[in-house]
Each structure stands twice: as C-alpha cells, then as structure tokens.
Amino acid sequence: MIEIKDLTIGFDGNNVLENINFNIHKNNITIIVGQSGCGKSVLVKTIEGLYKPLNGKVIIDGYDIFSLKRKQLQQIRRKLTMLFQGSALLDSLNVYQNVSLPLFEHTEFSEKDIYDIVTEKLELVGLKDILYKMPSELSGGMKKRVALARAIILHPEYIIYDEPTTGLDPIIADEINKLILKLYKNFKIVPIIITHDFDCIKKIGEKIVMIHDKKIIFDGTLSDYKNSHDPRIKKFQGKY
Numbered sequence: 001m002i003e004i005k006d007l008t009i010g011f012d013g014n015n016v017l018e019n020i021n022f023n024i025h026k027n028n029i030t031i032i033v034g035q036s037g038c039g040k041s042v043l044v045k046t047i048e049g050l051y052k053p054l055n056g057k058v059i060i061d062g063y064d065i066f067s068l069k070r071k072q073l074q075q076i077r078r079k080l081t082m083l084f085q086g087s088a089l090l091d092s093l094n095v096y097q098n099v100s101l102p103l104f105e106h107t108e109f110s111e112k113d114i115y116d117i118v119t120e121k122l123e124l125v126g127l128k129d130i131l132y133k134m135p136s137e138l139s140g141g142m143k144k145r146v147a148l149a150r151a152i153i154l155h156p157e158y159i160i161y162d163e164p165t166t167g168l169d170p171i172i173a174d175e176i177n178k179l180i181l182k183l184y185k186n187f188k189i190v191p192i193i194i195t196h197d198f199d200c201i202k203k204i205g206e207k208i209v210m211i212h213d214k215k216i217i218f219d220g221t222l223s224d225y226k227n228s229h230d231p232r233i234k235k236f237q238g239k240y
C-alpha cells in the first residue's frame with residue numbers, strides 16, 4: 001500500500017498541491033484525474049521521490065520514503081517505477097541499450113542473461129525483432145512499449161503511468177490499456193494511472209482520485225465517480 005499523508009508540494013513559494021491525502025491499494029487500480037496543469041505529474045513525481053514535499057509523507061509499504069537513508073531509499077524505490085509522459089527513451093541508444101540500462105546499473109547479471117531478460121520483456125510487451133532499432137525509427141505506440149519493457153525490467157511492484165495513451169490513436173491506446181491490465185493481472189504490477197482517456201477510466205478504473213484547485217475533491221469508486229453530482233466533476237466529465 002502507498003499512503004499519501006498531508007502532502008503539500010510547491011515551487012518558489014507557490015503551492016501546487018495542498019494537504020493531499022489518499023491511499024493506493026494493491027487490490028485495485030487507481031486512476032488520478034484532473035485538469036491539465038493541476039499537479040498530477042508533480043504529485044506522482046513526489047510519490048516516486050523525485051521532488052521533496054514542503055510538508056507531509058509518502059509511505060510505501062510501511063516505509064516513509066523521505067526519512068530513509070540513501071541506500072534504503074534506493075531499495076524501496078525499486079518497488080515503484082514510472083512510465084513518464086512522453087517515453088523518455090534515450091535517443092542516442094538503441095532499443096536493447098535503452099531497455100537493458102537498469103540491469104547494467106543495478107544488477108550483476110552476465111551480458112548473456114541481460115540479453116535474455118531484455119528479449120523476454122520485449123516479447124511480453126508485444127515487440128519482436130527491434131533490438132537494434134533506434135527510438136527515432138519507432139512509432140509512438142512502439143516507443144511506449146519499449147519504455148514499458150524498461151520500466152518493468154527490475155520487477156517493480158507498482159508502476160505509475162503518466163498519461164500512457166495521450167497522443168496515441170484509439171486502437172493503439174486500447175492495446176496499451178490492455179497491456180497495463182495484463183501486467184496487473186498476470187504479473188501483479190499494480191498500476192497507478194494518470195489519464196484523460198475516458199475509455200481507459202471506464203474500462204480499467206476501479207478507484208478514482210480527482211484533483212481540483214490544489215486539493216483532492218474526489219476519492220472513491222468508479223461508479224460513485226460516474227454518478228457524482230459535484231458540478232466540478234460533472235463539468236470535467238462533460239469534456240470527454
């Protein structure tokens with residue numbers, strides 16, 4: 001479980017988020033929604049430990065990540081990875097080099113083992129025979145899959161997907177959503193998804209958290225979210 005307690009995050013004297021409280025459970029899929037610019041990416045980057053909050057705690061499976069020593073933090077952070085908005089592949093490296101990077105950095109596996117793990121993970125995300133292609137030669141959907149293979153290479157327990165289908169056409173977006181679900185059902189990699197894709201929300205959302213004006217204004221089930229009478233939520237839904 002990930003517990004977010006009284007989190008306030010800001011930059012240069014301006015708070016982006018204030019007193020954020022919610023939990024992420026392993027037994028359901030959490031989707032975070034809210035208008036563009038409301039602080040969703042900032043929130044998940046803080047959960048990932050990339051930003052330090054002004055106040056509050058992020059507790060991952062019992063560990064308060066901002067009070068850990070470096071080494072412990074590194075261990076806990078392996079529980080949680082993130083698929084960034086955009087794919088964040090390194091353009092100067094080919095697919096194999098991109099996907100294998102965390103293995104070379106964090107494990108002692110032999111080159112042969114690394115090769116096997118990389119090909120296995122690429123197959124898992126539905127890619128074959130593209131090991132030596134450069135990111136510039138790949139479509140948007142393929143880049144996402146490569147980034148996903150890299151994100152799961154160290155067997156995380158949680159994965160944050162920051163707008164995983166934004167910019168993809170509906171068919172490819174649907175495939176990515178199915179892949180997120182497959183990784184959850186078959187490999188227990190718990191997804192936390194930021195999305196505007198109402199199709200994704202309806203098909204795989206279980207728990208919805210909505211941010212509005214620096215605060216959480218909804219934290220509940222998908223059906224309660226769909227039936228909400230809160231005008232701010234209805235207005236947001238009307239946009240889809």
Ligand SMILES: Nc1ncnc2c1ncn2[C@@H]1O[C@H](COP(=O)(O)OP(=O)(O)O)[C@@H](O)[C@H]1O
Binds near residue numbers: 037039040042
């Ligand atoms: N590193 C940063 N330094 C200063 N301000 C930032 C930084 N990152 C994001 N912000 C600001 O925080 C706000 C929320 O941004 P973001 O989390 O990216 O929104 P969302 O992902 O919901 O579209 C924006 O006003 C943005 O300009």
Ligand SMILES: [Mg+2]
Binds near residue numbers: 040041042085162
């Ligand atoms: Mg964002």
